[in-house]
Amino acid sequence: MAPNASSFNNPLSLTLDVIGPKPGATRGEPVESVKVLHEDPHSQAGIWECTPGAFVGRRDGYREVFTVLAGAGVLRDEDGAETLLAPGVVIATPENWVGEWDITETVRKAYVIAYTEPQS
Numbered sequence: 001m002a003p004n005a006s007s008f009n010n011p012l013s014l015t016l017d018v019i020g021p022k023p024g025a026t027r028g029e030p031v032e033s034v035k036v037l038h039e040d041p042h043s044q045a046g047i048w049e050c051t052p053g054a055f056v057g058r059r060d061g062y063r064e065v066f067t068v069l070a071g072a073g074v075l076r077d078e079d080g081a082e083t084l085l086a087p088g089v090v091i092a093t094p095e096n097w098v099g100e101w102d103i104t105e106t107v108r109k110a111y112v113i114a115y116t117e118p119q120s
Contacts, residue, residue, distance in 0.1 A: 011047050011069055011108070011110055012069060012070055012108065014035055014047055015035070016033035016034055016035045016047060016048075016049055017033060017034060017035060018031065018032075018033045019031075019032040019033060019034055020032065022050065022053065022055045023055075024055055024056060025053050025054065025055045026054045026055055026056070026100070027053050027054035027102070028051075028052055028053030028054065029051075029053055030050050030051050030052060030053030030054070030055060030103060031050065031051045032048065032049070032050050033048070033049045033050075034046055034047065034048045034049070035047045041115070041118035041119050041120065042114065042115055042118055042119075043112065043113060043114050043115065044111075044112075044113040044115075045110075045111065045112045045113070046110075046111060047069075047108065047109070047110055047111075048066075048108070048109050048111055049106060049107065049108040049109075050101070050103055050106065050107055051103070051106050052073075052103050052104055052105065052106060053103055054100060054101060054102045054103070055100070055101055056098065056099070056100055056101075057075075057093075057097075057098070057099055057100070057101050058096075058097070058098050059093050059094065059095055059096060059097040059098075060095075061095070061115060061116050061117065062095060062113045062114060062115045062116060063092070063093060063094050063095045063097075063113070063114050063116075064092070064093050064111055064112065064113045065090070065091070065092045065093075065111070065112050066090070066091055066109040066110060066112070067088070067089070067090045067091075067109060067110050067111075068085050068086060068087055068088065068089045068090075068091070068107060068108075068109050069087060069108045069109060069110055070087055070106070070107065070108040071085060071086075071087075071103065071105045071106050071107030071108055072084075072085060072086055072103075072104050072105040072107070073085040073101065073102050073103035073104045073105065073107055074102045074104075075091065075099055075100070075101055075102075076099050076100045076102065077097065077098070077099040078098050078099060085101075085103070085107055095116055
């Protein structure tokens, strides 16, 4: 039997589940929310949102591709290279990527994560 597909008409109006304050924030009090649309031992896909603030992000054990749906800010990698966060921007972060999210306007993204090792 094939798995069921998840779909929705407008990812900007989708209600997300609040995770809470982002641990280790370096500026402000950013709050994360998410709606996981697909998850299996090898991957996860969904919609993620974070309110303004800054924090370090890590990709330990997975890689991610995402499209910014709304919001503004800057993503800085360890070498200082900056990528502007704006609607329509597509970003791929490799496994072991480390960088800083500096969000100036609540960011919402559609993401797909591929795990290096199957998750239980």
